Amino acid sequence: MNLFKSILIILLAHTGSLLCAQVQPAATAxxxxxxxxxxxxxxxxxxxxxxxxxxxxxxxxxxxxxxxxxxxxxxxxxxxxxxxxxxxxxxxxxxxxxxxxxxxxxxxxxxxxxxxxxxxxxxxxxxxxxxxxxxxxxxxxxxxxxxxxxxxxxxxxxxxxxxxxxxxxxxxxxxxxxxxxxxxxxxxxxxxxxxxxxxxxxxxxxPDTADLGKFDDKKFPLPANFYDSYDNRKAAAVQDMSIEKTMLMGYDLKMFGSDERKNADASFSRMNAAQRAKIDGYYKPIEAELKRLNLKGKALTEWKFQRYMRDYxxxxxxxxxxxxxxxxxxxxxxxxxxxxxxxxxxxxxxxxxxxxxxxxxxxxxxxxxxxxxxxxxxxxxxxxxxxxxxxxxxxxxxxxxxxxxxxxxxxxxxxxxxxxxxxDKGRQVLYYHYYENGEHSVSPHFGIRTKRYKLIRFYKRVSGWELYDLQKDPQEMHNLYGKAGYQAITAGLKQQLRAEINKFDDQDALQILTATGKLN
CATH class of the missing domain: 3.40.720.10 (Alkaline Phosphatase, subunit A)
Structure with missing residues (x-):
């Protein structure tokens, strides 16, 4: 009997240890x-x-x-x-x-x-x-x-x-x-x-003072479409977010023209003496060189681009x-x-x-x-x-x-x-909706992106459609909406767009899309 008890105790102990070994990984997981x-x-x-x-x-x-x-x-x-x-x-x-x-x-x-x-x-x-x-x-x-x-x-x-x-x-x-x-x-x-x-x-x-001038020895190539003319893209044509026209010499590029103007800017007035000395020590020589160069036109625009890239x-x-x-x-x-x-x-x-x-x-x-x-x-x-x-x-x-x-x-x-x-393929269509109609003059719009195409409906500031074949035109330079040969593709994408709008219950977009009783 004592032998039986001993064997039983050993078996129970062994089984218990196995159970613990099995439970522990699950608890960790x-x-x-x-x-x-x-x-x-x-x-x-x-x-x-x-x-x-x-x-x-x-x-x-x-x-x-x-x-x-x-x-x-x-x-x-x-x-x-x-x-x-x-x-x-x-x-x-x-x-x-x-x-x-x-x-x-x-x-x-x-x-x-x-x-x-x-x-x-x-x-x-x-x-x-x-x-x-x-x-x-x-x-x-x-x-x-x-x-x-x-x-x-x-x-x-x-x-x-x-x-x-x-x-x-x-x-x-x-x-x-x-x-x-x-x-x-x-x-x-x-x-x-x-x-x-x-x-x-x-x-x-x-930038942090530790990073000032980090990229000054590098010249960044202009993007291929830097001088985009926005042909057949009305919304892009009316925007106000260009490096050439919108980027400000003082606020954005720290070329204020005087300490008085710089001191009036909250980004600089908050600095302590040591921070301001380092900032001025970096930007003032750049501003002096800009003044000496007296750049105009594209030369000035491209100078702004380089400064933007380096600061960013x-x-x-x-x-x-x-x-x-x-x-x-x-x-x-x-x-x-x-x-x-x-x-x-x-x-x-x-x-x-x-x-x-x-x-x-x-x-x-x-x-x-x-x-x-x-x-x-x-x-x-x-x-x-x-x-x-x-x-x-x-x-x-x-x-x-x-x-x-x-x-x-x-x-x-x-x-x-x-x-x-x-x-698991996940979603096949992306739905997007941008609402603001103020800063930078970007027209409100909604649309979808599929693996190959993008369909956009602009409204308010600009009213109209855009269509892009992202396989052939990844930079989105050529609006194909209304072009011969794309009628069936456009119709199919409009149906997909409406399905996404219904899926996410976007009543604002639905009202615009069906304003005249059809996919407007």
Missing amino acids: TKRPNIVIIISDDHAYQTIGAYGSNMMPTPGIDRIAREGVRFNKAYVTNSICGPSRAVILTGKYSHKNGFKDNESSVFNGDQDSFAKRLQRGGYQTAWIGKWHLESKPQGFDYWQILPDQGHYYNPDFNMMDGSKKKMEGYVTNLVTDASEQWLEKRDPSKPFCLVIGHKATHRVWL LSTAASLDRNIGRTMDYIDTHGLRENTIVIYLSDQGFYMGEHGWFDKRWIYEESFRTPMVMRYPGQVPAGSVSDRFVMNLDIAPTLLQAAGIDVPADMQGMSMLPALKNKA
Whole structure:
């Protein structure tokens, strides 16, 4: 009997250890991931090494792509700052979340968001940096946000207690500092979601003093369509966002002509003596040389282009450096294996294509955005995805990864199934709607992009259609709408457009489309 008991005890102990060994991996696999979302402002995919650019080194962003996935076809629903952030938060198009433009919209924080759902699900949540939604953040245990656009030097931050705090330093560094401070103070027993909102690379492209002159020895080639004449493209012809005519010598390029004018600019009046000395030491010799050259016409336009490129990329250098710093923090604090990191811009940006800077358009440079993600154990390092994804998809992706139900009214699609299953084709059509009818004179418009074609309906400022064959005309120079031989293609695309409008319940677009009882 004693022998039997001994054998039984040994068997039970052995079985118990096997059960523990089987249960443990499952418990590890279901551990909820931490989340870090890094959102930049106006950062062009054309400038990023991971996307094939040789304009500048971008080791921080390239690292995320190398250790995770690069989305080659990431797009936005509405290419402008505030609306893009509202879409990211809610997983809904602008007409559903209510923040359509930067002119009159105020984000209704009472509505649902991925942050609120994560918070209710036990996540610690924080948003630090640029917010730009004209209301106080909800769904975050901590927030520290820049008022409006914020400033590059010695910026103010709106704090949770209602105070405004001016911080000494360069904004990109300060946002990273505050993010690390929050990570240090969090409860390590709980998962977290941190959104880091960088101001860079938003206009006026004012670099950190450490990066001044970083690209002065490089001459950037003009884009092939820099002197675009906008033939048969009425909306493009009436815009006011050209480097030649719109880019300002003082505000944008720091060529003020006098200290009095420079002192009146808030970007410079905020600087301390040491910062101002370095800035003046860099820009004043450039301004003196410009005066000596006395450039006119195309020579002046091309000089402006070079200055724009150098300031923009120097501003992007601090952005990339701080992204690398955030990645270093995650990896050196034991967070790497269980943290999702997503980097994206709020939209694309023009680097002289069509002669432009800024964004807003459904055209590729504006519509398309950089997006890279690292998710160890779930997304193989060095992955490349050519499926259509959108900023609309961030919210459902994060909720699915966290094991939290995705609400039925979220309009995005989780990106995880397509990353794990190559047979999953994801969406085949992208729907876009831009509303603003003020700054830069870009006409409101909506439209779709398929694998090959793009169909656009402009309204208000300009009324009309555009059609592009992206396979034959990737720069979107030749509007084919109404051309012989494209009637059937156009009719099919209009039906697809209407299907997308109905799918997303965009009543504004539907009313315009059916104003005369047909696909108008």
